[in-house]
Amino acid sequence: MAQPWALHPDRALPAEPGQRAIAREVYAATADLPVISMHGHIDVGAIRRNDPFGDPAELFIIPDHYLVRMLVSQGYRNSDLGVRPLEPNAPFEADHRLIWRRFAENWKLFRGTPTRYWIEHELVEIFGVTEEPSAETADAIYDQLTATLAKPQFRIRELFDRFNIEVLSTTDAPDADLADHRALAAEGWGDRVIPTFRPDALFYPHRSGWRGAIAALSARSSVDVTDYRSFLEAVQERRFAFVAAGGLATDHGHRTANTTPLDAADAERIFQQALTRPVDAATGEAFAGNMLFESARMSTEDGLVMQLHPGVGRDHADAVFQAYGPDNGFDIPEAVEFTRSLAPLLNAFGLDPRFRLILFTIDETVYSRELAPIAGVYPSVKLGAPWWFLDSADGMARFRELTTETAGFYNTSGFVDDTRAFASIPARHDLARRVDAGYLAKLVAEHRLTIDEATETAVDLAYNLPKASYARRPQQ
């Protein structure tokens, strides 16, 4: 029998001994820093209720679209992995032990992926698993995890402390009542769990669900939303409600980075049309671009930091979308353009000291060509961390390599995770700290930076920059 499964203390640090020694020293300065998690998708209700995590399939597999998509790529259907179809009577695998076995048997598919790195970290470091997943070990690990997850110290708020999370931002609909956030605040958790305003559903009038989102906005706000003007008022009111509940940022997932404003009359006409009859995609996209512009304007007033991540072709497989709904692994990136698309917004607000914009991409070709030059000159702009498919060891290394020489370190936001899986938060932050340590170690080893500079920079990237990038504006 092999020795017990364990995490190597030098994992994901550079292989070359000289750089590794430097990287170890740099990493050590950040390893125990608190976690600033400003862009997550954890359910605030689960935190307030301090829900247990359920069984291993419920924790690790069914809700993790990274993991499900990899198994789907080798022939499983989503439903084989416990993903519930929308159609009430459609079959899906309900045997969670069997689902876990399917994952364990296919462990090799994840070689070289961040999923492998994260889950290895979670199983070993958090849950004390000592054997690698495989057909042979699947049942024993399942039983061990089940027993562990039943313990009180493995509930979400206990892990919150263990993970050293200083602040975690959730992502919330514009009509969220924010009651859970208020309840948490009443318990003294108001600075630890804060909401983020995510209004995408309101901004795409050609998509199904838009009228419902408008109705919900109208119901939640004090404004009767009947036209474009009242719509803007209601959006602004909800933003202020998020500010009051501790919110620091908005989040915008758009098809493109278009930010061209519309004449108020045109926006009104589109709005009215969408209330009663279909709007074509081009018109809807134009309205969405206009709303990015308006969102930036509102940010100059209420101080919410604007986060933008364009370029994802959502729900590429119609059949999967019809069967299971969105977010089931079939989102595929597209080429994205920032330089011209952001020009209207940046010309209006880019030099305004009240405005802050954090840009994310999953199209790496814009790192050195567009994003680093934009963030390297506009005072309002910072580059967000590598995101989604790029939140990985090699992906993060490329981000630094392709942006630092033009934008430096101090026009980036520092590490921002994008987590749906709560238990993966420490692994993700730890990996980012290791990769940044490795990049900085290379600069030190090549005599382009001193070790003291590298260490200070690493601490900034892990802690100070994410805090400062989302901090409330002083005079607000």
Place this chain on the structure above:
Amino acid sequence: MAQPWALHPDRALPAEPGQRAIAREVYAATADLPVISMHGHIDVGAIRRNDPFGDPAELFIIPDHYLVRMLVSQGYRNSDLGVRPLEPNAPFEADHRLIWRRFAENWKLFRGTPTRYWIEHELVEIFGVTEEPSAETADAIYDQLTATLAKPQFRIRELFDRFNIEVLSTTDAPDADLADHRALAAEGWGDRVIPTFRPDALFYPHRSGWRGAIAALSARSSVDVTDYRSFLEAVQERRFAFVAAGGLATDHGHRTANTTPLDAADAERIFQQALTRPVDAATGEAFAGNMLFESARMSTEDGLVMQLHPGVGRDHADAVFQAYGPDNGFDIPEAVEFTRSLAPLLNAFGLDPRFRLILFTIDETVYSRELAPIAGVYPSVKLGAPWWFLDSADGMARFRELTTETAGFYNTSGFVDDTRAFASIPARHDLARRVDAGYLAKLVAEHRLTIDEATETAVDLAYNLPKASYARRPQQ
């Protein structure tokens, strides 16, 4: 005098000693595996007849567009290097010793290129040359090679054994009679040399030669091709003939990845027009996109694996095309788009367990943005190996770095060469095995993978994956 020219056993492995030691161990597990060569351009007739290779210029220079293009880039004309103009009376260099000298004198142009790596491997390892090409050594090497090439053990089928080629796929026109493949099968070589169905000439009705290709299809098949419907029937019949002759795949070199189907009536109208009068480029491209969709449909029926490689601007220099015809070094890549282009095809067939699609690109920007996400979720899709300009040490390393974290290793096809030069096959497969060993060694050295996992993965990439990716479907 320097010591004799030799291949270093550690060539193309990582320079850092720790990674090199690991890479050596990983590479050793693959070095002697049989060669699976599923995407080549070797003439099947030459194999059947067991042709000799001719003189050194005929073997190494005149038919090698990589090599010719590099010498052209420094001022030689194609005809200076023995490439025969189409015009019967046009002059071209017929002195093959002189052509060889031109190459040898310019050996330094190839520094850092895969051509250098391959030819060095061939000269040293296969032909026993002990001096580097130069003005001084050109004649002696020419004489030695000439003598060696005359020996019976240097004929193609003897080298087939020496190269340890388990299976080699040729590329064949849709009207190929497949007689050579049948003759080889009769000699017991039926599993070693198989055809690939390459119907591009039939799919672009605006290109010169289309009517001739249709006529040849009609003549070869039992179908009288007079309209779109009979055209599809004839194509399907020919595909079945390829299946019967051992074929496992089709191959499609398109300008774009467009796969939008046409109404049958529209396709019929274009087809009829093209039979009698010119079709414009946009119409022709639309027809080609439709035919990719139809080819995918046929693949679900006959089981042929579909290979697609879009994005090459062919014959960029009109004068060279006029003088020498296609494939003379002036093909230049263009930006290519997969996410939207493949949506029609993947929505129709992407989740069908009978369908298999292998995607190739020479636009690296789509590796992490589009190809890895597509292959990382669609069960029908695998990523082909880095191809053409990217079939190189650094190019292959970038492929792994940019695709593995999203698609893993097991959504790639393993190594697939694209060889016109038979003698370069061992060098190409050897280089791929070394580069993959180096990438895997990095993961091991960074404690992201164990050495056992790395070794198993290397064997899969070199042998098991290419075999499985093109294997005949079980229930077919």
Place this chain on the structure above:
Amino acid sequence: MAQPWALHPDRALPAEPGQRAIAREVYAATADLPVISMHGHIDVGAIRRNDPFGDPAELFIIPDHYLVRMLVSQGYRNSDLGVRPLEPNAPFEADHRLIWRRFAENWKLFRGTPTRYWIEHELVEIFGVTEEPSAETADAIYDQLTATLAKPQFRIRELFDRFNIEVLSTTDAPDADLADHRALAAEGWGDRVIPTFRPDALFYPHRSGWRGAIAALSARSSVDVTDYRSFLEAVQERRFAFVAAGGLATDHGHRTANTTPLDAADAERIFQQALTRPVDAATGEAFAGNMLFESARMSTEDGLVMQLHPGVGRDHADAVFQAYGPDNGFDIPEAVEFTRSLAPLLNAFGLDPRFRLILFTIDETVYSRELAPIAGVYPSVKLGAPWWFLDSADGMARFRELTTETAGFYNTSGFVDDTRAFASIPARHDLARRVDAGYLAKLVAEHRLTIDEATETAVDLAYNLPKASYARRPQQ
């Protein structure tokens, strides 16, 4: 107190000891070679007059758009850094010591950037500064620099010798009188300082200033420029004047790489319209594309090497452009296309032995996809060095990695700086030599090249190739 600030002799060489040892040897062969500086922006008048450099803010900060943009990205206005607004009465910081302090206090922003590398080199190596810039050291360094800059051996022509500059090319307007160049020639400096013909202002008829540029051209030439034909004559006459003054090249900064020629009648119509009334942007861009074609044609006649660098979105922030004019840090790259855009030009002149074209980009995605394949076959084309944002340690390394395997070393121009800051010339060339040595050392360490080949190649890249790429044609 720490030990004095110093440059490490191995800076920017590979960290791994084996590669570093090789890189040291390769670099040593190039470290003392003369500087060939073929693409600079130094004011020829300053050279002729042998101007002093002014104070530290005037030398290092105010005119350096790299440095200013980084400070602007963190909240300074251009005017805070001494950049003078166009509006005569607008305020700007006139206290140069204070400007220097602002820079010194923000030294950390430059970590990992080429600005940091260059300025560190300049301060230590050229000016003998022994402390790193900081709030504490700012004043002392300012005083030391002020004293040093006052010494006669720190004037530009003395530094010209100290920097070992063999030839420096300036960039000059088409109506430049070239008097300073002639005066320098009369002093025996005719081979050391030569002009470059930069006609962009004449080629974009929709831009403000075009009529003025045409008038200036008409005034400077012997031709009365009243129509398109006389315009071409005047351009050609001025090009010959540049040839007579020692010029070797033209330089073209275009929005795109479009080179489609216009009918003479269409060009004439646009020209006439632009003389009297506005021309829209599309028409203006078409004229500019035509003028690239015409410039290539002229190059075949007068032998000037054509340099083209498309893809910069100029003056992204309107407010900064209105306040300060062009070139103030807000130029942002855009995606660029070469394959189709250059087809008209390359089909007309690409195989002409009299024509030479050097291509630059700041969109790295075209390196392996388009530029290396184009330069790797067209005899007239060479790839220029990584430029602007990419003239950096990692940027130059990526250039070699992404172009060498397809284009080799000998289809590149060797190192070409693009310097506005005279004192940074040695640092830039030194960094390029180190990075190329590192890339070559990797090839040697991986047994893909011998040390002798690497050393010869390094010397070619640093000296012989830039000389040859711009050399006057023999029979001219």
